[in-house]
Amino acid sequence: MASWLPETLFEIVGQGPAPSKDYYQLLVTRSQVIFRWWKISLRSKYRSTKPGEAKENHENFLENSHLQVQIALIFGARILDYVFNLCEGKFDFLERLSDRLLLNIISYLDLEDIARLSQTSHRFEKLCSSEALWEERVRLVCDAITPDMRALASEIGWRRLFFTNKLQLQRQLRKRRQKQGPPRKKLY
Incomplete structure (x- = not known):
């Protein structure tokens, strides 16, 4: 099953907590956890600081508490x-599906199931x-x-x-047609 996975399992970039301006990248591949940093500072003692990198295989990462704290x-x-789970071989294949494919699957769920699914994560809330x-x-x-109906859907x-x-829908469609006035006749 792991052979279906891409080489890069996870990647995230970000800035350190305030007031830091340092830039960080975390990359998890099939075999390694790579943590990179770039010091960004106006202070003269940090201007010449070179970017850094820490690489650990999955097993060593699970034992490296210093890197975990960082x-x-x-x-x-x-x-x-999430990185712990990846290093332990616990892959979330559902998370890797495209939004389009997930929407197709979700569209066949019962309404109660859609409501429950929307409460599981931000991604599913957005999709649902x-x-x-x-x-x-x-x-x-x-x-x-x-x-x-399409025009009404774009409004509401x-x-x-x-x-x-259905009754309310018919009433809303009728009101919408009345606002637009009678249909114009084509002149030939």
Whole structure:
């Protein structure tokens, strides 16, 4: 299963905690954890400081508490936990799927399951509330999407359109047509 993985498993870059302006990169490959830093300072004693790099294989990283503390300080405990899991061979394959593919899968879930899934992570919350998902849900329950429905969805959103009952939807479409006035006749 690990052979399906790309060479680079995870990468993140960021700036050190304030007031530091130092720049950091964390890269996890199939075999190594690579931590790089660039000192950015106006102080004369740090101007000539060269970039640094620490490389550890996965097994040694799990024992290197100094490097772990550095990563936790700069990127947070959540990132450190994720790197631990990668080094221990615990891969999150669901996280590696594209948004488009996940949206396709989510569109077939029950509404209760979508609500539960949206509470699991920021990524799933974003996907479960996306217009693309709710447009697909409307497509699954409607025989056809009329131009009026599409226009109404652009005004109120696909999610709201999905949860609007048929009677309310017909009323809103009628109001929208009345605002636009009678259809213009084509002159030939």
